Amino acid sequence: MAKNASKAAEGLCAWTKAMCSYQAASKIVKPKLEALKLAEAKLAEAQKELDKAEAKLQGVMDVLNKLQKQFEDQMAVKAEIEAGALAASFCGVFPLLLGLVSHTRRRGSFLCRC
16 A cells, blocks of 8 residues: 555555564564573583583593503513512422432332322
């Protein structure tokens, strides 16, 4: 109807219709934008806490890796000590066994023959 009256009236009607649509949409969008801002603030805070926790975890992992390396080094030292002790005990036992073998050869078997 305004189209038939004048071009200015037609433009004014179109503008008014657009403003009504904008106002209706803004009632829906504005609370959502506010909620988005709050959620982004919470996310930023959570991200800071996560960064702190990850830094702490990295520190703990560094200590754990250091302790694991120390443990493996000590286990290697232990294995060397045990191998040396075993070799030393064989060195001490071997002459005794040779003596026992030569003694049993001279005296006969020491096993009980039932």
